[in-house]
Amino acid sequence: MTKKVAVIGGGIVGCITSFFLVEKGYEVTLVDQNAIGQEASWAGAGILSPLLPWNYQDTVNNLCFGSADFYKQLSETLKKDTGIDPEWIESGMLIYDIHEKNxxxxxxxxxxxxxxxxxxxxxxxxxxxxVAQIRNPRLLKALKIYLTKNNVVMMEHQKVKPISDSNNFISSLHTESGMNLQADFYVVASGAWSSCILNEVEMPKIKPIRGQLIQYPSIKEKLPYILYKNDFYLIQRQDGVVLAGSTKEDVGFDKRITEEARKSLQMKAESIMPILKNYNIENQWSGLRPGSQDNVPMIERHHKYNNVYLNVGHYRYGLTMAPKAARIISDLITLNG
Ligand SMILES: Cc1cc2nc3c(=O)[nH]c(=O)nc-3n(C[C@H](O)[C@H](O)[C@H](O)COP(=O)(O)OP(=O)(O)OC[C@H]3O[C@@H](n4cnc5c(N)ncnc54)[C@H](O)[C@@H]3O)c2cc1C
Structure with missing residues (x-):
């Protein structure tokens, strides 16, 4: 009999996990408290690499290696199957501060x-x-269509209540609107909200870290690469729009955008690329990253519940890590199922 998996959280981590699970023949339900793909995964810059990889632990880099190639192929599939082009581009990244050159x-x-x-x-x-980039809002839009076509059941606007059971096995989870989610396996992929679902006392805390970006309109000048300087970057999309980011703010579950961030990002952007002074900022937004110690996520079976798996805490690089992380979780489920 086909086994059922419920994935809690429809960001990039939950979507790619669903993608692999369906490929393996599981019956997948993807649940989100909002619409699928509208949180951190939507808000990010779409860079498919750690910013300065030599500054991170092997664990982080190992989860990121191969990601750009995966997304290149996925983009081709999604473009063919959904008509939406996620705009995978090998942009390259030019690094300004090279004090760590050697x-x-x-x-x-x-x-x-x-x-x-x-x-x-x-x-x-x-x-x-x-270094490659992908236009993440388009990627998520296309993935949602692709997964639906491939029989993933989407449950949007359903907030899953915290997991608690005296047994080592979860037979159902409940949503705040009173729905029961019955599955053989559960995957928590709830981004910055993961600690709210899991038992905070027993789990290391994943905490929201706000990131803000600003967007310039389509400019006629072409950026030859993603430009990086002092933890700040400029990235141009295929249609010429330029994003500048990002902030890292420990402000809880507060997604408000601020004037302070706008000014600071604008100043950095226009000092690297003075031509941007000729354009008005046309948009600003924020997302809550699932903050974890040193960017190291938890990709494992829950220590108490045998049929609950965690794919959480990818912090600054969840888009990049999602393919490897999802592969690990889907393999673990197969191994134990
Ligand atoms: C400004 C910014 C720039 C970034 N740039 C990059 C980049 O260039 N490259 C990169 O690799 N990463 C980048 N990131 C990080 C990346 O976006 C995140 O690591 C990644 O999106 C995390 O994915 P996720 O699926 O875990 O979280 P999310 O996308 O936040 O998804 C989690 C989902 O779970 C749902 N959920 C939560 N609780 C519940 C519940 N109780 N019931 C049901 N659903 C629930 C939420 O509604 C949400 O949709 C950036 C992030 C930000 C904010």
Whole structure:
């Protein structure tokens, strides 16, 4: 008999987990308290790499390696099957601050990542030519259609109540509107809200870290690469719009945008690319990252509930980590099912 999996959270982590589970033949229900794909995964910049990978632990990088290739193929499939192009582009990333040049170069060599020393107008930079980007709102829109076509049942606007049971096995979860979710396995992929679903006392806390971005309109000048300087980046989409980001704010579940962030991002953007002074900022938004210690997520079976799996806490790189993380969870479920 086909086994059932309920995935709690329809961000990129929940969507890609559903993608692999359906591929393996599970009957999948994807539940979200809002609409699918409207939280952090929608709000992000779509860069498919850690910003300066040499600054992160192997655990983080190992989850990120291969992600750009996965999304390249997925984009082609989604474009063909849904008509929506998620705009995967190998933009490359140009790095301005290169005080760690030697460390960066030797790390890249050791990990077989191409890195180049380049000079632009006599100023030295480092270039990671294979860093790619994807237009995440379009990716999620296309994934939602693709998953629906592939028999994933979408339950939107259904908030799942915290998990609690005296047994080691969960036979059903409940939503605030009184629905019962019965499945053989449950995957918690609830992003910044994961600690609200799990027992906060027993689990390391995943906490929301707000990130704000601003958007300039489509400009006629072309950015040759993603530009990175001092934890700040500029990224251009295919239609010419430019995003500048992002902030990292420990303000709880508060998604308000602020004037302070707008000014600070604008100042950084226009100092790197003065031509942007000729354009008005046309949009600003925020998302809540699922903050975890050192960006290390929890991708494992719950220590108490044998049929509950965690795919949470991907912090700054959830889009990039989602394919590997989802593969691990779907393999674990198969192994135990
Ligand atoms: C400004 C910004 C820039 C970023 N840039 C990048 C980048 O360039 N590259 C990159 O790799 N990452 C980036 N990130 C990080 C990335 O967006 C996140 O790590 C990733 O989106 C996390 O995915 P998720 O599916 O876990 O969370 P989310 O997308 O937040 O999804 C979680 C979902 O769970 C649902 N949910 C929560 N609780 C419940 C409940 N009780 N019942 C039902 N549903 C529930 C929520 O409604 C939500 O839809 C960025 C993030 C921000 C904010």
């Amino acid at each position: 460390h960066a170069i030797s790390w890249c060599q050791k990990n077989h990542i191409e890195i180049q020393e380049v000079q632009i107008e006599k100023i030295p930079y480092l270039l990671l030519p294979h």
